[in-house]
Amino acid sequence: xxxxxxxxxxxxxPLAASAPDALGLRDDVARLRPPxxxxxxxxxxxxxxxxxxxxxxxxxxxxxxxxxVNLSDIAAKGAVARHYLLALFWPRGRAVAxxxxxxxxxxxxxxxxxxxxxxxxxxxxxxxxxxxxxxxGACLRPEGPxxxxxxxxxxxxxxxxxxxxxxxxxxxxxxxxxGFSRDDADYLLARYQLPLPRAAFASAIARWAKASLDIxxxxxQDCGHLARESGLGxxxxxxxxxxxxxxxxxxxxAPDRSAALAALASGGDDYEIAFAAPREAEPSLxxxxxxxxxxxxxxGRCVLxxxxxxxxRDGKEITSxxxxxxxx
Amino acid sequence: xxxxxxxxxxxxxPLAASAPDALGLRDDVARLRPPxxxxxxxxxxxxxxxxxxxxxxxxxxxxxxxxxVNLSDIAAKGAVARHYLLALFWPRGRAVAxxxxxxxxxxxxxxxxxxxxxxxxxxxxxxxxxxxxxxxGACLRPEGPxxxxxxxxxxxxxxxxxxxxxxxxxxxxxxxxxGFSRDDADYLLARYQLPLPRAAFASAIARWAKASLDIxxxxxQDCGHLARESGLGxxxxxxxxxxxxxxxxxxxxAPDRSAALAALASGGDDYEIAFAAPREAEPSLxxxxxxxxxxxxxxGRCVLxxxxxxxxRDGKEITSxxxxxxxx
Numbered sequence: 001x002x003x004x005x006x007x008x009x010x011x012x013x014p015l016a017a018s019a020p021d022a023l024g025l026r027d028d029v030a031r032l033r034p035p036x037x038x039x040x041x042x043x044x045x046x047x048x049x050x051x052x053x054x055x056x057x058x059x060x061x062x063x064x065x066x067x068x069v070n071l072s073d074i075a076a077k078g079a080v081a082r083h084y085l086l087a088l089f090w091p092r093g094r095a096v097a098x099x100x101x102x103x104x105x106x107x108x109x110x111x112x113x114x115x116x117x118x119x120x121x122x123x124x125x126x127x128x129x130x131x132x133x134x135x136x137g138a139c140l141r142p143e144g145p146x147x148x149x150x151x152x153x154x155x156x157x158x159x160x161x162x163x164x165x166x167x168x169x170x171x172x173x174x175x176x177x178x179g180f181s182r183d184d185a186d187y188l189l190a191r192y193q194l195p196l197p198r199a200a201f202a203s204a205i206a207r208w209a210k211a212s213l214d215i216x217x218x219x220x221q222d223c224g225h226l227a228r229e230s231g232l233g234x235x236x237x238x239x240x241x242x243x244x245x246x247x248x249x250x251x252x253x254a255p256d257r258s259a260a261l262a263a264l265a266s267g268g269d270d271y272e273i274a275f276a277a278p279r280e281a282e283p284s285l286x287x288x289x290x291x292x293x294x295x296x297x298x299x300g301r302c303v304l305x306x307x308x309x310x311x312x313r314d315g316k317e318i319t320s321x322x323x324x325x326x327x328x
Numbered sequence: 329x330x331x332x333x334x335x336x337x338x339x340x341x342p343l344a345a346s347a348p349d350a351l352g353l354r355d356d357v358a359r360l361r362p363p364x365x366x367x368x369x370x371x372x373x374x375x376x377x378x379x380x381x382x383x384x385x386x387x388x389x390x391x392x393x394x395x396x397v398n399l400s401d402i403a404a405k406g407a408v409a410r411h412y413l414l415a416l417f418w419p420r421g422r423a424v425a426x427x428x429x430x431x432x433x434x435x436x437x438x439x440x441x442x443x444x445x446x447x448x449x450x451x452x453x454x455x456x457x458x459x460x461x462x463x464x465g466a467c468l469r470p471e472g473p474x475x476x477x478x479x480x481x482x483x484x485x486x487x488x489x490x491x492x493x494x495x496x497x498x499x500x501x502x503x504x505x506x507g508f509s510r511d512d513a514d515y516l517l518a519r520y521q522l523p524l525p526r527a528a529f530a531s532a533i534a535r536w537a538k539a540s541l542d543i544x545x546x547x548x549q550d551c552g553h554l555a556r557e558s559g560l561g562x563x564x565x566x567x568x569x570x571x572x573x574x575x576x577x578x579x580x581x582a583p584d585r586s587a588a589l590a591a592l593a594s595g596g597d598d599y600e601i602a603f604a605a606p607r608e609a610e611p612s613l614x615x616x617x618x619x620x621x622x623x624x625x626x627x628g629r630c631v632l633x634x635x636x637x638x639x640x641r642d643g644k645e646i647t648s649x650x651x652x653x654x655x656x
Contacts, residue, residue, distance in 0.1 A: 028405065033368070044448045
């Protein structure tokens with residue numbers, strides 16, 4: 001038997017050591033004090049084994065995925081991470097040493113992305129390893145977060161990185177995909193297991209994006225949210241999607257090219273940023289992406305009307321799409 | 329299949345309707361803006377079926393327990409609730425209508441205790457109904473929260489309400505207790521299912537308590553934390569424990585009176601406030617309790633040294649105690 005406070009002292013207190021407001025994780029609460037002039041936002045995303053990660057994934061990787069899916073939300077709003085809280089549901093009877101691995105994963109990512117633990121809770125669950133994280137971020141734009149609602153007709157739509165890799169990685173993990181080289185399969189699986197949140201691009205989002213969000217439930221579903229909240233329609237060109245070499249090989253082998261592109265644009269877990277920006281910002285955005293060491297790609301534009309059209313190289317709409325990740 | 333955003337719109341958006349910073353629950357984040365002059369704290373506690381509540385408990389009761397275990401932390405620090413975030417792990421395949429009941433429970437408690445939903449996440453779990461809640465509160469003391477660390481030698485120890493009821497309620501729910509009248513059994517079970525957080529006493533805590541915490545893992549274990557963090561020892565008198573009539577009947581029937589009192593003082597889930605205050609504050613505390621419609625009871629005092637002594641009517645230490653709730 002291990003007491004919760006022993007776990008906290010051993011594994012979690014070091015993650016809070018540089019945050020005086022965490023009160024050493026020895027009290028019931030933490031203080032929450034945004035410094036004067038900082039405009040804070042908060043998000044809370046959860047993961048559960050067998051749905052968002054594989055039972056075989058090591059706990060440190062799960063911790064980093066949990067941290068990063070939350071960080072992805074913060075970055076997409078043009079903000080940087082500050083502090084976080086954690087709720088850990090650890091399977092009853094599973095070796096407590098795994099919690100040490102989980103904490104080591106958090107230590108790695110909080111050092112890389114600049115955040116400290118403020119508090120939380122850990123409970124023994126009669127079920128799958130699950131966790132939720134509450135992440136606080138500071139906006140880089142004085143007016144606050146870049147929401148989903150600010151796009152205007154004529155704005156161009158962009159996305160960071162590549163699309164569909166995590167979707168293919170999950171297929172590979174499930175043994176439902178073949179035809180990939182060993183290197184491609186390893187690359188795609190890694191993209192599923194560990195998102196690469198575009199934190200380095202948050203300042204560019206804060207400066208130039210009119211509307212922005214992170215892609216977690218599929219590019220098309222999420223861009224549909226952006227269009228609806230902005231009160232306009234969107235066109236996305238299937239042939240403009242940025243694809244990794246591995247994803248491009250999947251499309252090249254597919255019997256129906258449009259359906260393959262639609263599958264990549266509907267799969268979940270990309271954790272890239274989709275955003276709308278005026279045409280004149282494009283050179284600055286490209287320069288900012290280069291400085292951040294990432295790529296951005298123009299994938300479409302905002303139009304009058306409502307709804308999202310996903311169109312092929314002939315301008316014809318691609319229909320009968322997978323609607324994106326279904327939560328329930 | 330139900331999309332997460334349909335669930336949000338139907339069940340959760342009404343809980344956020346009066347909080348503009350929630351952005352209608354239609355974005356990835358919420359804004360977090362403590363009003364000027366407010367000193368905020370945050371806590372995050374989690375519950376899971378079969379450990380913290382019964383599989384037969386209706387979802388609205390679970391929601392209220394979740395809200396209240398967090399509120400209990402906030403109240404014990406001398407603060408009032410402001411906003412909260414939610415992570416809901418809903419069993420895959422269980423009827424989604426139960427989420428409506430869960431949201432109805434939150435609606436009831438947020439109205440009673442004055443808080444609004446800011447955001448969160450809901451996922452389908454291959455396991456038991458679980459949830460975590462992140463609650464923000466505003467301190468009623470300008471210097472911030474009343475911590476566990478401020479007690480001084482000579483301070484008296486008090487507790488709100490009665491002790492051990494929820495512990496007995498859990499025994500009854502498990503069919504491990506007998507000898508109670510139907511009315512007593514109903515009362516004790518209700519005390520396990522639905523804590524009564526002492527929010528109305530938070531202002532008195534802020535004003536007079538030197539150290540304070542909520543009792544979730546057993547009075548003795550939690551008072552031990554208070555003593556250790558304050559750098560002193562504590563004496564608690566078994567015969568001074570405030571008992572409900574139902575708990576008193578349990579003690580009266582027990583073959584070993586001291587062991588019965590120790591069991592009540594070691595059981596979990598009281599969600600009362602234990603606090604240390606100087607002797608001269610007692611009349612004011614009693615008056616504040618009367619105004620709040622609750623009782624407080626002096627149970628012991630802070631002494632030089634370290635460790636907690638639980639003593640019987642002859643001043644002899646009661647040993648071989650259950651150490652309190654073991655999390656892992």
